[in-house]
Amino acid sequence: MNLRLALPVTLVASSLVLAACSTDADEATSDSSAAAATDTSLTDVQDAGVIVVGTEGTYRPFTFHADGSGDLTGYDVEVARAVADQLGVEVQFEETQWDALLTGLEAGRFDAVFNQVGITPEREGTYTFSTPYTYSNGVLVTTADNTDIASFDDLEGRTLAQSLTSAFGQQAKDAGANIEAVEGWAQSVELLQQGRVEATINDKLTWLDYVTTHGENGLKVAAETDDFSRSAVALAGGDQALADAISDALATLSENGTLAEISGEFFGDDVSVEPAA
Incomplete structure (x- = not known):
């Protein structure tokens, strides 16, 4: 007797569905692993020894040139410096107009943008974000x-x-x-x-x-x-490895009080924590 042919039709169909699901799951896992393997955003920064940050430089008190010295400073600028220090790399600021910041990410001009970029569903569909570092x-x-x-x-x-x-x-x-x-x-x-x-x-x-x-x-x-609202570090779509490393750095800076200190300098209050309900 041919036992394979004698199997109930429903059981055969179930087996085929399970096999197809298994194949789909394997393919999804493979695709995910391939994407992770090709995400060199963090290692690129580490190998270069510098993170290139896009910012306006004309948006007080977040990113501006100090009176007198002319040095670039501001809440976002100092947070970027602290994050770079946590990553163990130098920071190189590239100043440009707001409209060119996010397109600069897509063009590969910057590794990240520190410029009060608000997290919105539309932007999340195109860019990768760190955890927020500003709430308002x-x-x-x-x-x-x-x-x-x-x-x-x-x-x-x-x-x-x-x-x-x-x-x-x-x-x-x-x-x-x-x-x-x-x-x-x-x-x-x-x-x-x-x-x-x-x-x-x-x-x-x-x-x-x-x-x-x-x-x-x-x-x-x-x-x-x-x-x-929530603002975070914006990165090119798919640069999840660098986004995760920046998020880890922000968590450390929050825990050790650095974010609160930087925030206090420019706002007299801690804007890096979510407002109490």
Whole structure:
């Protein structure tokens, strides 16, 4: 009797499916291993002894040239230097305009970009990211003597200084506020201090930078948003080995207090940790 032919049809079909799944799994594992084997992003940097970092150099307080000395500095710049030190390599900064930073990654001009690159689903589809090293939420800023605005629920009918194209401007509109259009933070502060508007919603990093430079100057934060943005080191798509090494370096810098120290220098607060819920 031919036992192979006598096997139930369902059992034969199941066996074929299992075999196909096994083959697919083997192929997927092989593809994954091949991709990992061809990712030389970390060893390339290690062999060169230098990591080439793209940054603007004109984006205070993240990446700019210090008054007087002209030296390149800023939160992102100093984080990049600390990361390079952890990797055991030198850092070489290449300055260019924002629009050219991410395309420079794709063209191989940089190994990484340290320039407050926000993590978005669209960017994650093209680039590889480290773990975040900057978190920021929105803040509702008003004058220190204003007792009428204590939360976002108090904005209906109030006049706020906002950029018409910003998400914060839309948030103010959704809350029922009247909008006085401005070009940016500096104009918002001016209108607040002149009493021409009652508040403004802006990024917390902008507020912290202002306080570090000018003090609170008659202003205060009345409320903060629950949602927040994340910025990380951007690398070319597929450069996972280097991204992982940078993430490990950032973890070490967080644990030993270096990130908090750098953050405190430029913001007076630790922006490298996720905001408390």
